[in-house]
Amino acid sequence: MTIPRRSLRAAGTFAAATVVGLTGAVLSAGPAAAHTPTWAVTCNEVTLDLTAYNSDVANTVTVTVDGKDLLPTETFGKEFHKTLELPKHDQELTVHLVVKAGDGDRFSKDDTKQAPVCEDNTPTATPTPTPTASESKPAEEPTTEAPAPSATPSQSSPETAPAAASPSPSSPDLAETGSSSATPIIGGAAVAVLLAGGGIMWSVRKRRTAQG
Numbered sequence: 117m118t119i120p121r122r123s124l125r126a127a128g129t130f131a132a133a134t135v136v137g138l139t140g141a142v143l144s145a146g147p148a149a150a151h152t153p154t155w156a157v158t159c160n161e162v163t164l165d166l167t168a169y170n171s172d173v174a175n176t177v178t179v180t181v182d183g184k185d186l187l188p189t190e191t192f193g194k195e196f197h198k199t200l201e202l203p204k205h206d207q208e209l210t211v212h213l214v215v216k217a218g219d220g221d222r223f224s225k226d227d228t229k230q231a232p233v234c235e236d237n238t239p240t241a242t243p244t245p246t247p248t249a250s251e252s253k254p255a256e257e258p259t260t261e262a263p264a265p266s267a268t269p270s271q272s273s274p275e276t277a278p279a280a281a282s283p284s285p286s287s288p289d290l291a292e293t294g295s296s297s298a299t300p301i302i303g304g305a306a307v308a309v310l311l312a313g314g315g316i317m318w319s320v321r322k323r324r325t326a327q328g
Contacts, residue, residue: 173218
């Protein structure tokens with residue numbers, strides 16, 4: 117059986133076209149499958165594992181939490197690995213990942229995940245401190261104690277009795293203005309002198325009369 121040449125050429129052309137098509141599909145799928153942006157979010161951390169990227173271009177990664185930067189934009193090459201700690205929270209957080217591949221936007225990634233609340237992450241109410249005894253009582257003023265008397269009496273010079281005031285001599289020129297204790301004696305002596313004088317005069321008169 118003889119196959120026409122024209123049929124062989126057509127079959128060869130179809131086979132070549134099929135091989136080229138498959139090769140293009142593999143080549144086009146290769147780079148897409150090579151970029152692997154893997155990341156995970158738990159209640160307290162974010163894990164990034166970006167692998168198989170093109171190291172000949174600049175690739176960037178950014179992570180935000182509720183619109184605030186958790187990981188500012190960083191540039192990486194073939195791969196990037198990092199674990200980020202989330203802030204403490206009492207409600208779910210929205211974590212946003214943006215990966216931009218330098219070899220085309222079709223290899224970039226823009227994804228969002230929720231970070232749940234950790235069971236031991238609920239903030240507890242701060243207890244009100246109670247004042248201690250030292251704080252409630254006012255500070256006592258320091259008291260100064262008098263020194264205790266010494267057991268042995270201190271030797272001091274004996275006290276001298278005040279000298280008795282000597283009476284000032286009375287002036288003879290000054291007349292007595294009041295009664296004195298010597299007044300009755302003086303009066304009695306004067307009476308005796310008068311009586312003696314009277315007796316002497318009576319004796320003299322009697323003698324004269326006897327002589328005459």
